[in-house]
Amino acid sequence: MPKRKIMKGMSVIVGSVMVLTSLAGCSQNSESGKVEVELVSYKPEAVAAFEEIAELFNATHDDIHLTIDSPNEAMTILKTRFIREDYPDIVGIGGDVNYSNFLDADLFMDISDLEEVGMVKQSYLDMDKELEFIPQDGIYALPYAANAAGILYNKDMFEEHGWKIPQTWDEFIVLCDEIEASGIQPLYFGYKDTWTCLAPWNALAVGLTDSDICNQVNMGNTTFSESYREVADKMKVLLDYAEPNPYAYGYNDACTAFARGQSAMYAIGSYAIPQIKSVNPEMNIDSFTFPANEKEEDNVLNSGIDLQFCVMKNCENKEAVYEVLRFLYEDDTIKTYLKNQGGITCKEGDFEIPAELEGMRAYIEEDRMADFQDHHYPSEMSVDAMIQTFLLDNSNHATDTFLERFDTEWTRYNRDLIRKVQQYQQEMEDVQ
Numbered sequence: 001m002p003k004r005k006i007m008k009g010m011s012v013i014v015g016s017v018m019v020l021t022s023l024a025g026c027s028q029n030s031e032s033g034k035v036e037v038e039l040v041s042y043k044p045e046a047v048a049a050f051e052e053i054a055e056l057f058n059a060t061h062d063d064i065h066l067t068i069d070s071p072n073e074a075m076t077i078l079k080t081r082f083i084r085e086d087y088p089d090i091v092g093i094g095g096d097v098n099y100s101n102f103l104d105a106d107l108f109m110d111i112s113d114l115e116e117v118g119m120v121k122q123s124y125l126d127m128d129k130e131l132e133f134i135p136q137d138g139i140y141a142l143p144y145a146a147n148a149a150g151i152l153y154n155k156d157m158f159e160e161h162g163w164k165i166p167q168t169w170d171e172f173i174v175l176c177d178e179i180e181a182s183g184i185q186p187l188y189f190g191y192k193d194t195w196t197c198l199a200p201w202n203a204l205a206v207g208l209t210d211s212d213i214c215n216q217v218n219m220g221n222t223t224f225s226e227s228y229r230e231v232a233d234k235m236k237v238l239l240d241y242a243e244p245n246p247y248a249y250g251y252n253d254a255c256t257a258f259a260r261g262q263s264a265m266y267a268i269g270s271y272a273i274p275q276i277k278s279v280n281p282e283m284n285i286d287s288f289t290f291p292a293n294e295k296e297e298d299n300v301l302n303s304g305i306d307l308q309f310c311v312m313k314n315c316e317n318k319e320a321v322y323e324v325l326r327f328l329y330e331d332d333t334i335k336t337y338l339k340n341q342g343g344i345t346c347k348e349g350d351f352e353i354p355a356e357l358e359g360m361r362a363y364i365e366e367d368r369m370a371d372f373q374d375h376h377y378p379s380e381m382s383v384d385a386m387i388q389t390f391l392l393d394n395s396n397h398a399t400d401t402f403l404e405r406f407d408t409e410w411t412r413y414n415r416d417l418i419r420k421v422q423q424y425q426q427e428m429e430d431v432q
Contacts, residue, residue, distance in 0.1 A: 042094065
């Protein structure tokens with residue numbers, strides 16, 4: 001594959017000095033006679049789980065040897081290897097803009113003929129489709145594990161005070177007022193770390209806007225000023241129930257405060273649970289979907305693909321790679337991964353839902369889920385910092401200023417993509 005095509009399809013920043021180990025993907029090991037399959041995952045925190053999975057695979061397969069690497073700075077390493085045309089066979093990445101860029105660069109194989117694709121929950125297949133810059137025929141990823149975000153709450157505290165789980169935005173505000181009246185802090189945010197601003201933003205946005213809103217903007221059908229106003233307004237309302245000066249405290253502070261009972265609720269994703277439990281292992285945590293709307297039936301659970309597997313297009317031994325994917329998608333293998341990493345599976349079936357996500361069960365089982373909208377935002381746009389700046393702005397025109405900037409910055413950082421999308425749209429209209 002020409003390097004210029006890869007460079008055109010994704011933005012790559014490579015350090016001046018980097019030492020990489022080149023591993024030949026899908027090669028025949030002359031000594032063992034086995035087909036070598038290499039999987040590179042972007043999740044270094046999952047090393048132990050992947051070591052166990054690789055060991056189980058290799059112990060049960062005589063003709064294939066699987067190596068799973070989960071290096072630090074995996075995305076930088078992968079981008080560098082792609083430029084050097086030193087491809088692994090499989091990559092384990094998240095369902096975000098990196099996936100979009102790699103797919104746009106024509107790096108991934110269509111795996112529609114893999115039977116396991118038919119076992120994936122439809123919501124997660126839809127999420128990947130919405131991550132395509134230009135609609136493509138085929139399926140290019142096998143969604144594996146997901147997380148969920150909304151409101152974590154102190155279950156013992158709720159039971160002690162008799163607080164009810166809210167189903168609508170109005171009920172949520174009444175609950176916050178009730179908690180505050182009892183002398184307890186309703187919410188903790190930890191906005192010093194700008195990325196934490198995206199947690200409530202995403203949870204609100206999936207309920208208040210269309211899941212493909214970014215593509216709609218690219219097509220010229222709407223603007224963020226039109227679509228994000230209610231999201232922005234409700235972000236401001238949440239500040240009334242935040243800890244004093246939430247910009248003075250970061251993510252670790254917020255996790256610690258919630259773990260110690262300093263707030264009744266925490267607007268964050270399931271990924272924060274291990275950090276919270278490290279402070280208070282006995283804490284009784286549950287969760288609920290952010291009630292962003294005036295009607296419960298309009299609410300949507302914010303869930304995104306935390307890990308999915310993609311096969312490199314130039315892989316020479318498809319059958320060996322498919323055997324690895326089939327093994328990864330066995331129920332027992334998935335359970336091995338979730339036991340170590342937590343979260344929820346992207347596969348249909350009777351899988352245990354973590355106790356801390358029990359309050360989200362109905363949404364998970366009914367497949368009422370939509371992706372984190374920041375998975376569509378280019379990192380260069382720094383939307384998290386933009387949201388923090390907006391929340392700090394107490395002027396009368398803060399919302400207008402923020403939304404106008406959002407539209408301006410979106411156009412700035414997506415100019416080529418917008419041109420490509422609108423050209424595709426025109427071509428489709430011409431065909432019709």
